[in-house]
Amino acid sequence: MDQEKVLVIDFGGQYNQLVARRVRECNVYCEIYSYKTPLEKIKAMNPKGIILTGGPNSCYEEGAPTASKELFELGVPVLGLCYGAQLMQLVLGGNVERAANREYGKTDVIFKQGTKLFEGIAEHNTCWMSHFDYISKMAPGFEVIAHTDNCPVAACQNTEANLYAIQFHPEVLHTQNGTAMLYNFVRGICGCAGTWRMDAFVESTVKALREKIGDGKVLLALSGGVDSSVAAGLLSKAIGNQLTCVFVDHGLLRKNEGDEVEAVFGKSGRFDLNFIRVNAQDRYYSKLEGVSEPERKRKIIGEEFIRVFEEEAKKIGKVDFLAQGTIYPDVVESGLGGESAVIKSHHNVGGLPDYVDFKEIVEPLRDLFKDEVRKAGLELGIPEKLVFRQPFPGPGLGIRIVGEVTAEKVRMVQDADYIYREEIDKAVEEYKKAKGENPSWLPNQYFAALTNMRSVGVMGDERTYDYAVALRAVNTVDFMTAEAAEIPFAVLQTIMSRIINEVRGVNRVFYDLTSKPPGTIELE
């Protein structure tokens, strides 16, 4: 694509995608390349700027990732971050050594005033440090522009050569004004106009998908969630009906969800693709009969999905590509998966399905964060209702019904959940009308679950012995920890009375106050 571009050169650091994301936030297009990319290729891309990322190594060690001196002599502004900063200094004649103590965490950094890189940054600013090594001697021509109590060179520059080095991480949110620093680099120093928008991502991805797929056939499992829907939208735009989407309705979706997905992607929808809806409710319910152990339920639902998908794939015959809606946080999660204990068998990333005959995987959203995926979805004309859908687990209502799943219980939880969402939407709308903003209690995820508890109640003059619904609502940043949301009591009361009046088989409503940890967000 013929547009200004910043290259992010990857030295293996954990925040590299975050660097790219921050650059995109400045409306500048960027691409990530390995540090092994030949200089000629870098030159040919004609970048407006280059950012060298952090990395786990020590740059003076033998075999550590390196960069050639010529990279700094292209006449293109270069910004080194952490490892990238140290490497720049070492390659250009400075020195890097191991410090006596590791500097880690939020650190007060003192900034020289009046520099281009730190324009608008106060003299004291909290930054995120994470390093063992430090720049003990700067390369010739450089001057210090930031320091800390322990680190004599927290940042330095050579304005004549347009080279900048920052020891801390401006890309992480713990660094105050970090995005402003990257903005100063890409917009100020590199002179990028900042004209890049999500539509450009859509355009370039569509073009790349066309080139890669040619006239091949692509198969995508569409769940109706945000990620697979946006992947479907992109692929449809790129290759039209060379794409086949298989949507398995396992009978464990939210109320009306199957029809909503079909309305968008089916025959009368706006996308050009082959849409296959498999109504597999009965199969699922009979497989789940008598099963109450949560992990067992997850396994059955997952395996049955594979069986259904396999059967459909066999009907289609050989495909060239299997598409997946993997997004960047999934990639990270699966990469770290080996280190952490399995609490619940989540997310189907990592393993490639071996039950479909295909040549290659395509993952058009692999570099995007969730909010960027949503922007791309809106760009593609996918309805807001679908784009801003809450996270919904693959096993669906199967893990929101504590204990055995039956069609009757699915109906109860669907109806209760529908009322819950309807009333929250109403309360949020009213609040927004009055105050012009979202209420602070607005949960990131909320849903009704059906407990396995039956209790005695009275309705009219009749004794009842019915199920209890649990309302869950959490505020969370990353879904790893969460707090119960403080939904106003009056709103909860309205929801309670509607559920008890309208949902047959339910006579009690609980509000779940448990935080995560020790609870999890889902009940199973």
Ligand code: XMP
């Ligand atoms: P937990 O219950 O683990 O949930 O605190 C954290 C987030 O993950 C979702 N979740 C799942 N997603 N398959 C999924 O695709 C699953 O089996 C699953 N279990 C939980 C949950 O909705 C929440 O957003």
